[in-house]
Amino acid sequence: MKLSTKHLLGIKDLTKEDIQLILSTAEQFKEVLQRPVKKVPSLRDVTIVNLFYENSTRTRMSFELAERRLSADVLNFTASSSSAAKGETLLDTVNNILSMKVDMVVMRHSASGAPHFLAKHIPAAIVNAGDGINEHPTQALLDAFSMREKLGKLEGLKVAIIGDIMHSRVALSNMYLLRKMGAEILVVGPPTLIPKYISEALGVRVTYNLQEALKWCDVANVLRIQLERQNQPLFSSLREYNLAYGIKRKMLENLGKEIVIMHPGPINRGVELDSDVADGPYSIILNQVENGVAVRMAALYLLAGRES
């Protein structure tokens, strides 16, 4: 068994079997991470470059740790401190790096489709670590892994995705993945942050009412309000957003049922999540971060093993 794709560009290209394979391999890597020596020699002969054209803490560290735990050699590239600032094109930069015998590229870019463009022009395997407002496949995989770990299954699970659906690559990847795995999806947010025709295009339900969504769902995946991606103000103020769509502890306690709160980070405390929710018993946010390393190890391992 192996993955059906050479690259991990988006969940859109994966089959259900691919997703299952990555998640079950991640389970084994999670066990490896509990050992006294948390490192395996699998990718000893593989060199990976982390190409980050956009800021990141969690994803970059998580990828780098995953690569090192697999014994790969790791190169880091940050656009702000590189020749990209002198005007070198993306393709030139990557071809120069590849001529130093690099096998895999992990890339984050603010332009949607940047990794897909690279995949057409270079031979190395590419892992998308987030491209613009398109996809963030490893985040969706680690979200799915965390949901499955907490609730035992994905099929039939009721998942609400709350917040800035319009600008969120996490939301899009999550919707693709959860649909493929047979979960039910409800997207929630102010009308200005939900794309038109989303229910026809992606087979999800839409509501503008947070309370209704919380009552219905098993899992609430709360997105970050991405101020840096908004050229025009789509809601009047952060305070107003918090009043209408912020998750508060009291709301969850009044539901009288189990609910799991997730967030891809970084959290805007007091905007989409109140602190006592983020740090409270409903939240599995730090488990998501922990699982991220195992899931990325699985994805890298399976892509590297596909070579010949």
Place this chain on the structure above:
Amino acid sequence: MKTILSEQQIALTVKRLAHQILENNQGLANTVVIGLQPRGIFLSDRIVAELKALVGTTSIHYGKLDITFYRDDVRKTLHIANQTDINFSIEGKTVILVDDVLYTGRTIRAALDALLDFGRPSKVSLCVLIDRRFSRELPIQPDFSGKAIDTIVSDKVKVNWRENEEKDEVVLV
């Protein structure tokens, strides 16, 4: 197809292996058994059951080890990982590694690497049901061997277990 070991012979051989392990590791006080995933587990399950009956104890430290991530051919063929479950310390212990067939020795080489990531055992012994001798690619030999056979590369030794196939049997295909 030629039968190498029948169901009755396997039962006897497992008993003998258990006795030999016990003979060399008195009382099993400082000894742990680790079966190799996926197919070594069927043999280690039986050996551990036999050892428990012999010693009259129910608490033998018994773990399962998957060596997929330690293979030296990751980039040639992709192998699917199985569960590793070692919930005790192997520091200073005698470890009995158990696998069904010893052939090139590469699996055991990987298993030794994997094992050392869990601690420093005082001694590691190897127990196999079938030893395909004269086909080793590494200097590795079994300490406890069910049956040694001479084979050529094109031969395939298949160990069937009740749990998967209909009966316990070792055949040459």
